[in-house]
Amino acid sequence: MKRERMLNGPGGHRTTAVSSGSGRSVLRRAAIGSFCALAVLGMPVMAARSNMPDRVQAAQFVVVVNVENPIDSITVDQLSRMFLKKIRQWEGGRAIQLVEQRTTAQVRRSFAERVHRRSASALAAYWQQQIFSGRAVPPPERSTDREIVDYVRATTDGIGYVSPGTPLGAGVRPLRITP
Amino acid sequence: MPMLENRTMRSFTTPSIRRLAPFAGALLCLWQAVPARAQARADSPISIHGYLTQGFARAWGNPIAGAPDGAFTLDYRAVALQVGYNFSALDKLVVQLSHRRLGLNILAGDANTISLDWGFYERRVLGEGSIRLGKLPMPRGLFNEIRHVGTALPFYRAPFTIYFESAETIDGAAAGFRFFAHEPWSLQAEVFGGGYQFDYVRHEPGISFVESIYARSVHGAQLWLDAPMPGTRIGLSGHRYRHDGTDDSTWYSSWQLSGEILWNRVTGRAEYVKADSRGYSYEAVQTQVGYRLLENLTFNVQGEYADVFVTFPGQELTVDYARDLAGGLVWSVWANTALKFELHGFEGHALDTFTGFQGPPGKSTYFIASFAVGF
Numbered sequence: 001m002k003r004e005r006m007l008n009g010p011g012g013h014r015t016t017a018v019s020s021g022s023g024r025s026v027l028r029r030a031a032i033g034s035f036c037a038l039a040v041l042g043m044p045v046m047a048a049r050s051n052m053p054d055r056v057q058a059a060q061f062v063v064v065v066n067v068e069n070p071i072d073s074i075t076v077d078q079l080s081r082m083f084l085k086k087i088r089q090w091e092g093g094r095a096i097q098l099v100e101q102r103t104t105a106q107v108r109r110s111f112a113e114r115v116h117r118r119s120a121s122a123l124a125a126y127w128q129q130q131i132f133s134g135r136a137v138p139p140p141e142r143s144t145d146r147e148i149v150d151y152v153r154a155t156t157d158g159i160g161y162v163s164p165g166t167p168l169g170a171g172v173r174p175l176r177i178t179p
Numbered sequence: 180m181p182m183l184e185n186r187t188m189r190s191f192t193t194p195s196i197r198r199l200a201p202f203a204g205a206l207l208c209l210w211q212a213v214p215a216r217a218q219a220r221a222d223s224p225i226s227i228h229g230y231l232t233q234g235f236a237r238a239w240g241n242p243i244a245g246a247p248d249g250a251f252t253l254d255y256r257a258v259a260l261q262v263g264y265n266f267s268a269l270d271k272l273v274v275q276l277s278h279r280r281l282g283l284n285i286l287a288g289d290a291n292t293i294s295l296d297w298g299f300y301e302r303r304v305l306g307e308g309s310i311r312l313g314k315l316p317m318p319r320g321l322f323n324e325i326r327h328v329g330t331a332l333p334f335y336r337a338p339f340t341i342y343f344e345s346a347e348t349i350d351g352a353a354a355g356f357r358f359f360a361h362e363p364w365s366l367q368a369e370v371f372g373g374g375y376q377f378d379y380v381r382h383e384p385g386i387s388f389v390e391s392i393y394a395r396s397v398h399g400a401q402l403w404l405d406a407p408m409p410g411t412r413i414g415l416s417g418h419r420y421r422h423d424g425t426d427d428s429t430w431y432s433s434w435q436l437s438g439e440i441l442w443n444r445v446t447g448r449a450e451y452v453k454a455d456s457r458g459y460s461y462e463a464v465q466t467q468v469g470y471r472l473l474e475n476l477t478f479n480v481q482g483e484y485a486d487v488f489v490t491f492p493g494q495e496l497t498v499d500y501a502r503d504l505a506g507g508l509v510w511s512v513w514a515n516t517a518l519k520f521e522l523h524g525f526e527g528h529a530l531d532t533f534t535g536f537q538g539p540p541g542k543s544t545y546f547i548a549s550f551a552v553g554f
Contacts (some may be wrong), residue, residue, distance in 0.1 A: 024462065024497075027485075027486050030484045031436075031449075031451040034466040034482075035438055037447070037468075041468070047460070062189055075363075077408075077409060081360070081405070082364070086360070086365070086405070088306060088360075089308070095268060110513070116409050117408070117409050117442050119443065119444075121474075124515050131553075132230065132261060134261070134273040134324075135324075137228075137263065168265075
């Protein structure tokens with residue numbers, strides 16, 4: 001027997017509903033299947049984490065902080081969260097002062113792929129999300145390694161990254177990265 | 180009340196893109212000007228950002244997602260300009276204006292209308308926390324806060340069955356805090372409250388029009404659990420509300436489960452939403468998988484499945500609301516740009532025109548090409 005009823009469809013349609021045979025179980029199987037597929041997709045991601053030390057050690061960048069910063073090491077996850085502005089403070093409670101390489105820098109691409117595990121374009125999309133949700137804007141950029149080093153030297157809570165071999169000079173030291 | 184017939188006629192006789200050209204032109208000029216000033220802007224208390232997405236859409240079978248059947252439309256865009264001002268390291272004000280058209284779809288904005296997307300004040304508190312007041316994007320799922328930002332979406336629009344064309348913002352307040360920020364697993368929690376306007380299309384014989392309901396006493400929360408692997412997270416959000424015009428005892432609710440993996444060449448996302456009210460419920464699931472074929476070229480597939488369940492004493496009826504399968508390519512031509520081509524196959528009742536739910540679900544195939552730029 002067919003029965004009808006007016007309702008406000010959540011998709012924005014006021015409709016008359018009728019039975020058409022498919023049920024809740026199909027949809028829930030689809031939902032469970034989707035999240036299981038996502039978990040399966042995530043397995044190689046998590047497995048690849050065991051390769052993290054090698055990848056980071058082979059990275060074409062050096063993370064630098066001010067010599068007055070008491071932190072002597074940082075994990076890859078923490079580094080990623082900092083440069084995505086998901087972490088805003090050092091563990092001691094002081095505000096993190098980020099400085100980024102220019103968008104086209106090779107070292108920035110390397111940092112994105114090895115730390116954030118994203119392509120440069122995916123990272124750009126992330127910042128578009130942050131900007132237009134009103135949550136955050138990207139860190140200030142500097143054009144050269146030397147400018148990055150100068151910024152960190154002048155900023156007690158600063159952190160940046162430069163190409164390997166960049167002279168750091170007084171007031172700036174490399175930060176050890178751990179898996 | 181905008182009528183479907185009038186809007187259909189306007190779509191093809193008066194290309195509103197011309198009237199919006201100054202706005203879009205100003206955005207593009209700003210985009211060109213910004214790189215030269217990038218360093219200065221980054222350290223400035225004022226930030227100016229914008230995006231423009233211009234689309235081309237065509238449907239075969241039935242009009243859907245604003246795409247006309249058997250014809251094409253260029254009346255298909257989203258454009259926004261955002262200005263932020265940091266009073267201090269802890270305080271900022273954000274205002275975003277936008278204009279949006281989605282072809283024949285009567286929910287997606289009026290022609291020539293530039294509206295306030297959001298305007299809110301944010302105060303950073305307790306280091307990893309924030310409080311926001313004003314009109315703000317509702318913290319809900321992966322895409323609600325960026326549902327029209329073409330450079331951030333794998334397809335032209337966020338999954339329709341999860342985000343609809345309404346209920347995007349909330350008039351009120353939100354407070355958030357990141358727990359265990361330095362631990363391998365960290366938790367981002369957010370609570371919000373206030374009200375919002377929910378627009379929907381009402382179909383009557385021979386005519387369709389937009390009606391609005393104001394959801395009040397809205398209160399909800401969202402949790403995001405970030406895994407130790409960058410780009411991997413799972414989230415749960417939900418909210419309850421009452422409608423104007425209903426008795427105070429009637430609460431409506433919606434909750435949503437989301438997961439995301441963004442990992443180098445591979446991306447995966449899944450979301451499930453369930454909404455309940457007196458007499459009916461709605462459930463939908465969407466899945467997206469993307470693979471980066473080349474440095475700037477990504478292939479994406481997306482599946483959406485949604486049903487409406489109507490409950491009578493001793494009986495439950497089901498409406499096949501939407502089954503949408505899509506494939507598409509995204510080419511990031513330059514930084515912060517995206518050229519997209521996507522093809523959707525649809526079956527269900529969530530079409531732009533009233534097909535009558537007594538009959539079988541309608542079918543449609545639709546194509547969207549779009550170019551997006553943001554700065």
